Amino acid sequence: MAEREYEIGSAEFQVLKALWHKGPSTVRDVMDHLHDRGRRLAYTTVQTLLTRLEQKGFVKSDKSGLAFIFKATLSRDRVRKSRVKKLVSQLYDGAAAPLVLQLIRNERFNADEIEELQKLIEDLDTDTKRSRP
Amino acid sequence: MAEREYEIGSAEFQVLKALWHKGPSTVRDVMDHLHDRGRRLAYTTVQTLLTRLEQKGFVKSDKSGLAFIFKATLSRDRVRKSRVKKLVSQLYDGAAAPLVLQLIRNERFNADEIEELQKLIEDLDTDTKRSRP
DNA sequence: GGATTCCTCCGACAACTGTAGTAGGAGACG
DNA sequence: CGTCTCCTACTACAGTTGTCGGAGGAATCC
Structure with missing residues (x-):
């Protein structure tokens, strides 16, 4: 159980x-x-x-x-999710944002990746604004 | 040594x-x-x-x-960096972008965090564009 | 059909980890 | 001073992990 x-x-x-x-x-x-x-x-x-x-x-x-x-029987995706969750909870007090920030600061991205990121972030922004007009 | x-x-x-x-x-x-x-x-x-x-x-x-x-003698920051690096290399073939994308899709961020993210991403974008005019 | 090659089953063993008990010293306290 | 309390040093022990060897059966090869 x-x-x-x-x-x-x-x-x-x-x-x-x-x-x-x-x-x-x-x-x-x-x-x-x-x-x-x-x-x-x-x-x-x-x-x-x-x-x-x-x-x-x-x-x-x-x-x-x-x-x-x-x-x-255990997919890579499942392991990814659980490892990330564990990492965030153990080393970032459960807050994902600092990890994201760290990654963006320290890693290199190519143009496509940046574009993808931008799109996602914009959506986030819109959602947030919409939920408190 | x-x-x-x-x-x-x-x-x-x-x-x-x-x-x-x-x-x-x-x-x-x-x-x-x-x-x-x-x-x-x-x-x-x-x-x-x-x-x-x-x-x-x-x-x-x-x-x-x-x-x-x-x-x-080992700082949290060092451990964070090394754990993240290991995670990326072991589960994301060394590419940080998919991890960032996953985090942005699955985690919740507040307005400040989003703003911070946006700034960073914009800078990334500018840099990229500048380096290939 | 005997030798060679693979495969599975078991057993083994050292290092590392989690967890804790015991012995004995040193201060604190009545 | 005798007792209580706290600290360190040492030992212990079971479970997990990394690593592999040998025995014995099945398939293959000449």
Whole structure:
């Protein structure tokens, strides 16, 4: 009943990201992918990580062919949202604005991104004004 | 010589935040602060956490009076920056813009914040235009 | 059909984390 | 002075995480 408390270790997380990248994969697929990114892990290590992720409910496995196929049940988007929320609550006292400001000050954006941002901000502004005429 | 690889456990992190809040503090100060926020830990637990943070170099202690005074050597700002950077690189392929967009879409801002944002965005825009006339 | 190659299952183990108890010293207090 | 209180030092211990090796079954290859 209680909301699943999720904790993903950093090695486990890399495996999860591999699944996001490659889609449903075997242990070997994941291992190869990690090797390609310079992450050298033993086959059984990857297997263990996948198994643990499955125990935690973040991955499902399914044996149709020779080897198990693992698939993420937790989407990148969900993780993004929850990580951002956690970050904001832990380091910004729950207020997103300072984080946004920090990002805008410290990061570089290209013209398209800026335009997109402007549009969004304008909408925000309009909404605000409309709700207190 | 190598850059310190920092990993702070979640209980340790709460202790560090207590130090940010209260400034240099004794074990007891930190414990009381945590108790106030509903985090009930034994005195010695807090002590252990502070000691570990010190071993990792995130905290300095100094015995002038009766009890040790602990002080964070790692600022909230540094942690903010490094966490944000990690978040962006791990979940947004290194591109900050999608994160900013997500934040603007999903979070609420008040009028002042919006104004502040607008100013910043306008400046960004001007700079971009100026650099490609 | 035996050797080779993969895969899964288990077990292992060290480091790190969360959490706390005990021992013993030093001040404070009646 | 004896007792209470608070502090530090040390030890402990279970759970989690990173990492992997070996045993044994199935598929493949010559």
